[in-house]
Amino acid sequence: MNTKSPYQIKIGKILSVKQMTSMEKMFEIALPGEDLSHAPGQFVEVSLLGIGEAPLSVSSSPTKQGSFELVVRKVGKLTGALHKLKAGDEVGIRGPFGQGFPVRILEGNDLLFVAGGLGIVPLRSLINFVIGNRKNFGKVDILLGCRNPKEMLFHEELAGWKERLDVNFNCTVDKADPDWKGNVGLITSLIPGVTLDSERTFAVVVGPPIMYKFVIMKLLDKNIPERQILISLERHMKCGLGKCGHCQIGNTYCCQDGPVFTYEKVKAIGGAI
Amino acid sequence: MNKPKVSFFDFACCEGCQLQIANMGELLLDVLGAIDVVEFREVMSEKWVGEFDVVFVEGSITTPQAIEHIKRLRARTKTLVAYGSCAAIGGVNGMKNNYKLEDIRKSVYGKDANFFPTVETKAIHQVVKVDYVIPGCPVYLPEVVAVLKAFLAGLPRPVPDNAVCVECKLNENICLYERGVACLGPITRAGCNSWCINHGNICYGCRGLVSNPNTKGAKDILEKYSLSVDLIANKMNMYNKCGENDNRE
Amino acid sequence: MQYNLLNKNQLNDLISFLAREQKVVAPVAQGLNNYAFTEIKNGIQATLNYIPTTLPPKKYFMPQRETLATYDTTQGQNMDPVVEHEKVALFGVHTCDLAGIQCLNMVFSEKPKDQNYLARKNAITIIGYECNAYCDRFASCRLVHNHTPNGGYDLFMTNLGDKFILHVNTPAGEKIIERSHLFSLAAKADLAALERLRQKKREIFEKNEIPIEHEKIPELFDKSYQSKVWADLDKRCVACGNCTNVCPSCYCFDVIDEPNLDLTTGRRYRQWDSCQNETFAKVAGGENFRKERGARQRHRYYRKFRFPIEKFSRFFCTGCGRCSRACMAKIDLKETLVSLIKEQGMENPNAGRQSTIAEKPATF
Numbered sequence: 001m002n003t004k005s006p007y008q009i010k011i012g013k014i015l016s017v018k019q020m021t022s023m024e025k026m027f028e029i030a031l032p033g034e035d036l037s038h039a040p041g042q043f044v045e046v047s048l049l050g051i052g053e054a055p056l057s058v059s060s061s062p063t064k065q066g067s068f069e070l071v072v073r074k075v076g077k078l079t080g081a082l083h084k085l086k087a088g089d090e091v092g093i094r095g096p097f098g099q100g101f102p103v104r105i106l107e108g109n110d111l112l113f114v115a116g117g118l119g120i121v122p123l124r125s126l127i128n129f130v131i132g133n134r135k136n137f138g139k140v141d142i143l144l145g146c147r148n149p150k151e152m153l154f155h156e157e158l159a160g161w162k163e164r165l166d167v168n169f170n171c172t173v174d175k176a177d178p179d180w181k182g183n184v185g186l187i188t189s190l191i192p193g194v195t196l197d198s199e200r201t202f203a204v205v206v207g208p209p210i211m212y213k214f215v216i217m218k219l220l221d222k223n224i225p226e227r228q229i230l231i232s233l234e235r236h237m238k239c240g241l242g243k244c245g246h247c248q249i250g251n252t253y254c255c256q257d258g259p260v261f262t263y264e265k266v267k268a269i270g271g272a273i
Numbered sequence: 274m275n276k277p278k279v280s281f282f283d284f285a286c287c288e289g290c291q292l293q294i295a296n297m298g299e300l301l302l303d304v305l306g307a308i309d310v311v312e313f314r315e316v317m318s319e320k321w322v323g324e325f326d327v328v329f330v331e332g333s334i335t336t337p338q339a340i341e342h343i344k345r346l347r348a349r350t351k352t353l354v355a356y357g358s359c360a361a362i363g364g365v366n367g368m369k370n371n372y373k374l375e376d377i378r379k380s381v382y383g384k385d386a387n388f389f390p391t392v393e394t395k396a397i398h399q400v401v402k403v404d405y406v407i408p409g410c411p412v413y414l415p416e417v418v419a420v421l422k423a424f425l426a427g428l429p430r431p432v433p434d435n436a437v438c439v440e441c442k443l444n445e446n447i448c449l450y451e452r453g454v455a456c457l458g459p460i461t462r463a464g465c466n467s468w469c470i471n472h473g474n475i476c477y478g479c480r481g482l483v484s485n486p487n488t489k490g491a492k493d494i495l496e497k498y499s500l501s502v503d504l505i506a507n508k509m510n511m512y513n514k515c516g517e518n519d520n521r522e
Numbered sequence: 523m524q525y526n527l528l529n530k531n532q533l534n535d536l537i538s539f540l541a542r543e544q545k546v547v548a549p550v551a552q553g554l555n556n557y558a559f560t561e562i563k564n565g566i567q568a569t570l571n572y573i574p575t576t577l578p579p580k581k582y583f584m585p586q587r588e589t590l591a592t593y594d595t596t597q598g599q600n601m602d603p604v605v606e607h608e609k610v611a612l613f614g615v616h617t618c619d620l621a622g623i624q625c626l627n628m629v630f631s632e633k634p635k636d637q638n639y640l641a642r643k644n645a646i647t648i649i650g651y652e653c654n655a656y657c658d659r660f661a662s663c664r665l666v667h668n669h670t671p672n673g674g675y676d677l678f679m680t681n682l683g684d685k686f687i688l689h690v691n692t693p694a695g696e697k698i699i700e701r702s703h704l705f706s707l708a709a710k711a712d713l714a715a716l717e718r719l720r721q722k723k724r725e726i727f728e729k730n731e732i733p734i735e736h737e738k739i740p741e742l743f744d745k746s747y748q749s750k751v752w753a754d755l756d757k758r759c760v761a762c763g764n765c766t767n768v769c770p771s772c773y774c775f776d777v778i779d780e781p782n783l784d785l786t787t788g789r790r791y792r793q794w795d796s797c798q799n800e801t802f803a804k805v806a807g808g809e810n811f812r813k814e815r816g817a818r819q820r821h822r823y824y825r826k827f828r829f830p831i832e833k834f835s836r837f838f839c840t841g842c843g844r845c846s847r848a849c850m851a852k853i854d855l856k857e858t859l860v861s862l863i864k865e866q867g868m869e870n871p872n873a874g875r876q877s878t879i880a881e882k883p884a885t886f
């Protein structure tokens with residue numbers, strides 16, 4: 001009976017911890033003897049027994065084998081405790097849960113990635129998956145925005161994306177500092193400059209709630225159909241099993257039916273964004 | 274592992290919360306296994322001269338001397354816990370703030386009033402930084418233990434922000450409004466497991482208001498049950514008068 | 523034979539028989555017209571003439587606080603899932619509460635299955651009890667078609683005046699009949715008496731409690747998302763969470779870790795939570811997706827009347843009336859629905875009564 005409990009955790013071994021900004025750390029975690037086998041956009045429930053459990057999106061691509069990566073911003077009780085851990089420590093893992101990005105549907109199409117703030121964390125999983133299987137996808141544009149240069153994550157990887165000839169990368173900050181040489185302004189300001197074939201373009205947007213409304217307006221201006229705009233919603237999935245109710249939006253459980261939805265679907269459920 | 278050095282101090286209060294802790298019973302042995310009590314006037318005569326890991330403070334701040342004293346304690350401790358309603362939210366001592374300071378001083382001390390400087394009643398967090406709060410008159414022991422565990426584990430532990438009704442319903446009590454009695458459960462913070470109502474008493478609001486109370490809605494409720502708004506305002510003031518200091522800031 | 527008879531003076535013997543093999547739980551008067559499902563040792567303690575209990579019988583299927591696992595972190599993240607259950611006979615469950623249990627069964631049987639719930643459910647025997655008339659003015663069981671039995675029990679008792687007639691619905695129910703030796707087969711005349719009673723009930727429950735057809739309710743909610751009624755509830759609701767805690771089909775919970783003082787061992791448990799609580803839809807970053815009390819009330823109503831239609835093809839409101847009885851602000855489910863109906867101009871006097879206080883109290 002016990003082994004069947006959906007609340008059972010698997011042991012995750014922390015292989016490395018990397019400070020990314022003053023607020024975020026990246027944890028590389030391995031499940032002894034198995035792969036997480038997640039799809040880009042899925043999340044896991046991370047536990048520290050005695051402290052609690054929280055949903056965190058997987059940031060690494062499934063093409064990375066043997067371990068997976070979580071990027072954790074220190075905001076609450078559990079994330080605060082996670083930040084105190086070091087390589088060799090254990091965490092509890094349940095999942096992966098939810099519906100990730102529909103990779104099969106995206107294949108063969110052009111992709112426009114729009115990431116705001118921490119939105120790059122789950123989106124990175126898909127971007128690296130696409131880059132790892134580059135020939136299966138059409139034109140790829142990546143737009144990234146964050147509040148200031150200090151909050152920018154994955155510097156080295158971003159530089160790598162920027163240098164690729166088969167990816168168009170552009171980023172902006174809301175507020176520059178003296179060392180910043182790039183764009184200054186909201187992420188929405190980058191969208192009009194993208195040339196795209198709206199019929200064969202899927203836009204994948206992840207960011208804070210406030211961003212969705214404005215970015216989606218710009219995407220619709222570009223004639224991208226509603227069903228080709230994908231977004232990932234943030235909710236507090238407490239159980240991950242479609243039961244506890246915390247992540248419910250309208251008649252959908254974000255943890256089971258999401259967190260990735262088409263804008264077409266999100267528009268139909270009230271109170272989603 | 275070195276056990277944390279813990280002390281208990283009191284300001285204006287009835288010392289009832291200390292009594293609760295001293296009377297903890299069997300659980301006290303487990304608690305004493307986890308901490309090292311170095312100063313606690315009500316139960317021991319030893320004094321501690323060094324630094325503390327945790328200071329538990331009962332009572333509210335009502336005199337200039339108390340302000341200095343709590344500041345000194347804050348400087349000597351890594352962690353400060355305000356426990357009991359007087360410390361956490363001002364408690365019954367807040368009723369002093371219904372009067373002019375001069376008037377109340379004269380009424381208490383008569384012709385000697387000048388020898389007794391006084392200040393408006395304040396909850397501890399209104400004078401110094403507080404790390405943990407345990408409201409309640411007296412404190413609810415399971416909550417004291419929960420906060421102690423949070424401290425030992427280095428975790429935050431906010432006071433629950435749901436209404437007492439939530440816990441009261443889980444305990445399947447008969448709602449006191451059905452008895453025609455005004456109970457402050459609907460607007461008071463939970464965390465006490467509806468202790469008073471379980472034992473046939475009303476909720477006096479000793480744990481402070483929920484963070485986003487629907488004051489208008491609460492007034493409507495009183496009207497519907499033909500209860501006077503003044504009555505409940507008075508009841509609420511009994512413990513929560515000092516809350517006005519927070520709103521002013 | 524599906525129908526059996528029990529003499530009224532043998533009710534006590536039936537309870538004693540059940541109590542020999544399991545905990546027996548039945549409605550017990552608490553005073554002030556409050557009732558609670560409580561463990562009983564003999565039939566005298568139970569009261570069958572009761573309005574819905576303060577908490578529904580869901581507390582036996584998913585207790586207010588339920589341990590999910592124990593843990594020991596001395597050697598790392600070691601956790602032992604806990605699945606607890608005990609044999610319970612639930613005695614005297616009204617049809618509204620049977621419906622509530624059916625709702626929960628659907629939710630927790632859905633994949634990924636909830637082993638904790640299912641283990642308890644499998645250890646519970648249910649003996650239903652028919653309401654021959656309205657319990658009070660808060661009930662709306664006719665509206666959601668729960669005024670008559672629709673399964674969900676092992677045995678179902680109907681009071682025929684001089685005796686009880688019991689419908690046998692499961693092998694577990696049949697076992698009770700066989701092994702207790704308290705029952706006799708129902709004769710044709712008894713079945714005719716049952717039919718007469720049901721006919722009388724059809725008259726009492728002829729129309730819905732509010733003027734709308736059962737089938738039109740989803741449409742009503744499709745039109746009402748932006749309704750002013752929610753703004754009115756926003757002003758009145760104090761977010762005490764009573765409505766959801768007492769609801770037989772509400773099942774939301776929080777998961778909490780409780781360490782022991784050694785800080786290495788402890789338990790992970792779940793506790794009933796409420797979408798009406800301020801913090802329910804808050805995320806770590808501070809965003810609250812249902813910040814307004816009105817939005818939270820709307821969510822509750824949609825979870826009863828609209829959302830479950832697609833997933834489970836049924837209403838999750840059981841018509842028991844508990845939310846209206848328990849509401850501090852006297853937010854009345856029937857009144858809310860009537861307001862929505864009027865706003866949308868969907869009133870149909872043929873479908874239901876227009877006054878919301880017309881029902882006569884029950885006579886048993």
